[in-house]
Amino acid sequence: MQKLITLITSLFIFTINTAQNKFGNPEVDPIQIQKTYEQWSVYQNKKIMLSRDFTALDVASKEVSKETFLDQLANGNFIPVRLKSDANIYVYKLFKIQPKTDSSIKATINQMGFDAYKNFKMEGTAFPKFSFQDLDGNLVTNEFMKGKIIVIKCWYIHCTPCIREFPQVNKLVEDYKDRKDIVFMSLAEDSPEQLKTFLARKPLAYSVIPNMKEYMNDALQLNSFPTHFIINKEGMILKVLPNFESLEIALAKESKL
Missing domain, CATH: 3.40.30.10 (Glutaredoxin)
Structure with missing residues (x-):
C-alpha cells in the first residue's frame, strides 16, 4: 500500500513538473512580487493583460479554459504570473496568495478577475440594440x-x-x-x-x-x-x-x- 501511495505521489509530481517544463518557469518569483502592493501592481500593470488571448494554467499547472482561469481569479485566492516564453506567446499560471500578503492585493485581483470574466462572457454575443x-x-x-x-x-x-x-x-x-x-x-x-x-x-x-x-x-x-x-x-x-x-x-x- 505504501509503495502504491509513493508511486501515485511521484506520478503527480512528475505531471506537474512536465507541465511546468512544457510552458517554462515563472518570469518573476511569485512570492517575491507579493511583498508589497506597489511591487505587485507594477508587475501586474506591465505584464498581465487578461483581455488578450493566452494559455491558462491553474495552480497545479494543468491547462484550463480562459473562462475557468478568470473565474478562479474573481473568486479564489490567486495571483496570475506569466511563464517564460517567446515574446508573442502568452502563458499565465495561477499561484497561491501567501497568508501574510497585503489583503488589498487579493481584493484588487478579485475585482480585476470579476471584470475580465464579465467582459469575456460578452465576447461572441450580438452588440445590444443601438x-x-x-x-x-x-x-x-x-x-x-x-x-x-x-x-x-x-x-x-x-x-x-x-x-x-x-x-x-x-x-x-x-x-x-x-x-x-x-x-x-x-x-x-x-x-x-x-x-x-x-x-x-x-x-x-x-x-x-x-x-x-x-x-x-x-x-x-x-x-x-x-x-x-x-x-x-x-x-x-x-x-x-x-x-x-x-x-x-x-x-x-x-x-x-
Whole structure:
C-alpha cells in the first residue's frame, strides 16, 4: 500500500513538473512580487493583460479554459504570473496568495478577475440594440455597423484614465485613416453641452454620442471606465477591453484578418 501511495505521489509530481517544463518557469518569483502592493501592481500593470488571448494554467499547472482561469481569479485566492516564453506567446499560471500578503492585493485581483470574466462572457454575443445621434447629428444604428469593424470607447468627462488615453486613441484613428471599413465611435455619459465645451479643450478623434449613461449601465452593464469594444463586421462583440494597450493589440490582430 505504501509503495502504491509513493508511486501515485511521484506520478503527480512528475505531471506537474512536465507541465511546468512544457510552458517554462515563472518570469518573476511569485512570492517575491507579493511583498508589497506597489511591487505587485507594477508587475501586474506591465505584464498581465487578461483581455488578450493566452494559455491558462491553474495552480497545479494543468491547462484550463480562459473562462475557468478568470473565474478562479474573481473568486479564489490567486495571483496570475506569466511563464517564460517567446515574446508573442502568452502563458499565465495561477499561484497561491501567501497568508501574510497585503489583503488589498487579493481584493484588487478579485475585482480585476470579476471584470475580465464579465467582459469575456460578452465576447461572441450580438452588440445590444443601438440607435442614437452623435454630436454632429449623424444617426448611428446596428444596421450602420454591419460590414464594418466598429471600435467603441466608453467614457465620461471626469474619468481621469479615460482622458489620459486621448492622445493614444487619437493616434490610433490616424493610423487607420485609410481603412474605410474601420469606424471609431465613443459613448459618453455627459450632455451635448458639457461635451462640446470639454472637447474644445481636449479633442477626441472618435465620433461622440452623448447622454449614454443609462445605455452603458443597462444594456452594456459597465462598471469600470474606460471600456473599449471591438465589434466585427457581423455586429458581434469580438473583444471587450479595459485600456488602450489591450485595444491596440486586439485591433491590430482583427484588422489583418
